[in-house]
Amino acid sequence: MLEEIIFAGFGGQGVLSLGQTLTYAGMVESREVCWMPSYGPEMRGGTANCAVSISDTPISSPILAKFDTAIILNNPSFEKFEPRIKSGGVLVYDSTNVTLKSTRKDITILAIPASEEANKLGNARMMGMILLGAYLSKRPVLKITSVTKALEKVLPERYHNLIPLNLKALEIGAGFAQ
Amino acid sequence: MGETLLMKGNETLAEAALRAGCEAYFGYPITPQSEVPEYLSEEMPKRGRIFLQAESEVASINMLYGAAGAGFKAMTTSSSPGISLMLEGISYIAAAELPCVIANVTRGGPGLGTIQPSQGDYFQAVKGGGHGDYHMIVLAPSTVQEIADLTYDAFDLCWKYRTPVMIMMDGALGQMMEKVTFKEYKEPVRDISWATRGKPANGDRRVITSLHIQPEEMERVNNKLQAKYTEIKKNEVRYETQNCDDADVVIVGFGLSARIGTKAMQMMREKGYKVGLMKPISLWPFPEKAIEDLSRRVKGFYVLELNAGQMIEDVRLANEGRAKVGKYNRYGGMIYSPDEVVEHLEPFCKELK
The missing domain is CATH 3.40.50.920 (Rossmann fold)
Incomplete structure (x- = not known):
């Protein structure tokens, strides 16, 4: 198994930490993992992205041209990465903020109103977890319980009270993917 | 074997230096390696070791020269333009035969260039960079695990041969996160009988210098360096x-x-x-x-x-x-x-x- 995923959005939307959470989840399951962030000018207000690889064998290139899955949070990232999803891959995006549409027939498309649902939950930052829940439900490369364990590692202890809310967000996302 | 961690390349370099017993760090911030001083600024003082943010890269390398000359395990890190500023000092350190670790987390040049990854400093690292007939051992990791392992090796090799060792990795390796397990570090026996820590009561004055005005003497120094480089070429190819x-x-x-x-x-x-x-x-x-x-x-x-x-x-x-x-x-x-x-x-x- 080798899954190559791109997370992309605006800087400050939590794209990098969302990717890190999935990377930790891969580690929880003793997989090989690699998290490669964009850094530099993009981080300073523009678009941010990170590529995550999860594999059963050592990971070769952290630099990728095409992805199995793209998790997209804004229009510029949609334009950039939607054409770079491998045939048979998955596109997950926040349809509250992304107004572009894909015409591709060779990929699975999950348009999830994640921001809207996160606001209903009372915490806009849950948007990423809703998308992650949708993705893992459609393509179960890792268990949801591994994500929960990862959150215990990624989140500082003072935020551990938010873990149940994160779980709820994952479930909401999974519900949309069904 | 310790716990498996998920760490950035730069943090791994810093943690491995700590575990390898680095006693003094001197540096000046520059992207894409600033996580190294950031990490060490927190961890070195906790252990009673020296962390010093110098006023420039020129100061950093000369502080490193001083610490190494006094027989301490010492390191500096920087990125391409910062390393260029250090080259005079590196040549001096090689000539004075001092052990130290220098890491270059490389970015795109020439000039101030870009903070994005590059391997444009190969010539500078392996062909000299500074003046005179010197070499550094240059180690190039390609995974985060290798950053940890080669940092241990860098500290050991610089002492084994009394020569500066460079760890050269591009900015992408510094920024990315992978799994890493730190092996137990075994401190080798270190000879510091040459270090300048004051005149021994019953011994000769110790002098560390790279200045030898007489050409006969300078040729003798060069011969010694070349013999050492021949030995390194025989033993340390990886x-x-x-x-x-x-x-x-x-x-x-x-x-x-x-x-x-x-x-x-x-x-x-x-x-x-x-x-x-x-x-x-x-x-x-x-x-x-x-x-x-x-x-x-x-x-x-x-x-x-x-x-x-x-x-x-x-x-x-x-x-x-x-x-x-x-x-x-x-x-x-x-x-x-x-x-x-x-x-x-x-x-x-x-x-x-």
Whole structure:
């Protein structure tokens, strides 16, 4: 198994930490993992992205041209990465903020109103977890319980009270993917 | 073996230096390596060790010279333009035969350039950079685990040979996160009988200098250095190969290029081409014998570098015209993808089939 995923959005939307959470989840399951962030000018207000690889064998290139899955949070990232999803891959995006549409027939498309649902939950930052829940439900490369364990590692202890809310967000996302 | 952690390359370098017993760190912030001083500024004082943010890279390298001269385990880190500022000091340290670790988390140049990854400092690292006939041992990791392992090695090698050792990795390796397990560090016996820690009551005054005005004396110093470099070339060559046994074409790349090259190799194998990979780990001493041996049985080398073509000169020297040598390069902070490499490598392989 080798899954190559791109997370992309605006800087400050939590794209990098969302990717890190999935990377930790891969580690929880003793997989090989690699998290490669964009850094530099993009981080300073523009678009941010990170590529995550999860594999059963050592990971070769952290630099990728095409992805199995793209998790997209804004229009510029949609334009950039939607054409770079491998045939048979998955596109997950926040349809509250992304107004572009894909015409591709060779990929699975999950348009999830994640921001809207996160606001209903009372915490806009849950948007990423809703998308992650949708993705893992459609393509179960890792268990949801591994994500929960990862959150215990990624989140500082003072935020551990938010873990149940994160779980709820994952479930909401999974519900949309069904 | 300790716990498996998920860490950034830069943090791993810092943590490995701590575990290897680094007693003093001097540095000046520069992207993409600032996580190293950030990490050490927190951890060194806790252990009663020295962390000092100098006023410049010139100050950092000369503080390193001083700490090494007093017999302490010491390190500095920087990125390309900052390393350029240190070159005078590095030449002095090599001439004075002092042990220290210098890490270069490289970015795109020349000039102030870009903060994005590059391998444009190969010449500077292995061909001198500073003045005079000196060499540093240059180690190039390509995974976060290797950053940890080679940092231990760097501290040991610099003491074994009393010579500066450089860890050279591009900014992408510094920024990315992978799994890492820190092995238990075994402190080797260190001879500091030469260190300037005050005149011993019943011994001679100790002097560390790189100034020898008399040419006869300076030639003697050079002879000693050259003898040491011969010894290092004999003992410290490191490289790895994959799929080279049946290969027609061998990709040669270090650091990030070795990672991208590995995927390109796998993609080429799927297309039915017999492609292997050779990853130099010690850039100096360069694995010239390994290239020479391969050149007697492969049809071609394909040198992948994130620069305009620097290591390719060392490949050509060892190849001595036997195999065909091709190359693919991106630079200025741009990185080739495995697909892009395959696109350019395929016509090269076709021609040699």
